[in-house]
Amino acid sequence: MKKVLIVTAVPETVNAFLTAYISELSKHYEVHVACTLNDQHALKSLSGNVVTHNINIARQPSIFEDLKSLFQLYRFFKHQNFDSIHSFTPKAGLLSQAAAWLARCPNRLHTFTGQVWATKKGIARLGLKWLDKLTATLTTICLADSHSQKDFIVAEKVVNPTKCHVLASGSISGVNIDKFKYSANAREQLRTEYGISEDNFIFLFVGRLKYDKGIPELIAAFEKLNFSQPAKLFIIGKDEDNLLPLVSNKSDVIFAGFKTNVPDFYSFADVLVLPSHREGFGNVIIEAAACNLPAIASNIYGLSDAVSHEYSGLLHQVKNENALASCMQRLLDSPELLATYKKQARQRVEEVFAEPILVNAFLTFYKAHLKEHSPK
The missing domain is CATH 3.40.50.2000 (Glycogen Phosphorylase B;)
Known part of the structure; x- marks a missing residue:
């Protein structure tokens, strides 16, 4: 069974958006989740067959802390020998994709959920945009959570259009229409x-x-x-x-x-x-x-x-x-x-945008991607 890793900076990202994805993936792959776990119950929404790992990824920029995280991720990836590493959020994306590239993970995925540089100007815009471009370059394939966002980052030459995809009609994970309904x-x-x-x-x-x-x-x-x-x-x-x-x-x-x-x-x-x-x-x-x-x-x-x-x-x-x-x-x-x-x-x-539509598209994407990019 192939080993799949999901990486985020904080557990809130998993709990808010990724639980349904991870639950479905765990029926087909050995699924691991890595993020900063300051609380042992932070990922209590995940099923028992999902393996969790505490990897500290600071939310704010810090050269020293970020290099520590990069080294920790690299050692972790080399030891675990994952078939696929999938990152969400900008900081987790840059560090985990760099570490995954160094560790020669065959399938490196990142989901873009917005660009902090989109409204900035000057050096700040150029620097942050370059970091997103570096993240995209290190991946084997990436996702954007809306079609218009994909058009934007392609036009800005952040990603190669043949390398970037959108699930169904977009959104990071759809909506649980049983939870969200009028009362x-x-x-x-x-x-x-x-x-x-x-x-x-x-x-x-x-x-x-x-x-x-x-x-x-x-x-x-x-x-x-x-x-x-x-x-x-x-x-x-x-x-x-x-x-x-x-x-x-x-x-x-x-x-x-x-x-x-x-x-x-x-x-x-x-x-x-x-x-x-x-x-x-x-x-x-x-x-x-x-x-x-x-x-x-x-x-x-x-x-x-x-x-x-x-x-x-x-x-x-x-x-x-x-x-x-x-x-x-x-x-x-x-x-x-x-x-x-x-x-x-x-x-x-x-x-x-119903959650099952996005979950099905996510699983279909994974099956096609891992089959296509796995070593012979």
Whole structure:
């Protein structure tokens, strides 16, 4: 049985996106998972026949720590003699692909889930872009989690178009449509908890509070709206760029902080808003769509795959608060259009992004790839 290794920097990536993939792979291969394990229960979602390994990969750049990780990975790969090594996230990708190349692993895979350099300029953009190009060069094959992202990194000459693939219609792992579905009870309970009546229109943002998530434009756009009915903007996530002052003293903008019951908030809200400046795909959009929640999002690579414009939501010009406000106003004032988008959003997820579709595509890709690239 072939030995397959999945490498990520942190266990959260595995738990959030890769459990279904790993579960299916383990039926056909000997599967190992390596990441930084500070907690022995960090990967408790994995089945018992998956072997886990603690490999420290620092999230922040550190030449000394990164060289230590590279050497540790190289020794680990040489000892285990894996048939395939598959990395996710940029830091884990660069270090594990370099170590896998040095260890002469025959199958080296990396999944691109967005480019941190896409919105940067000057030396920072050139340096980070070069690191992604190096990662791609070290692989035998790679994946992008959206078709528009693949087009972008091919156009930027980061990857060879014949070497890069997208699973099905994209997304890192699809959506568990049994977990993510509309709940009238959750809507009622949360509205009762926050003292919000059913006639209030709720815009929802879910994600890290960062400038490149478009938070300043979102606040500005919300304040431009002409309210034909009571409306509020709920923001869920961790504040990473000290943006809370933007929402202070604004009674209709509620910062709810980090939440573990995000699917309930998708039912609680009326529209998801994601005005990001960069995204690999935007899984939050299709998770929300599975809960009958349409989205307004920036018309950028990744998000343009997650939202079908004028079908499951609306796309607006990136970094344009007036265009964003126009989309928000349109859905606020158009209950019949909103109801149509809600229905179609769920339908599109079921047809295109349901988890079994992506899992089947992932397994098919693995079977073809390992057969094609394995030594004779």
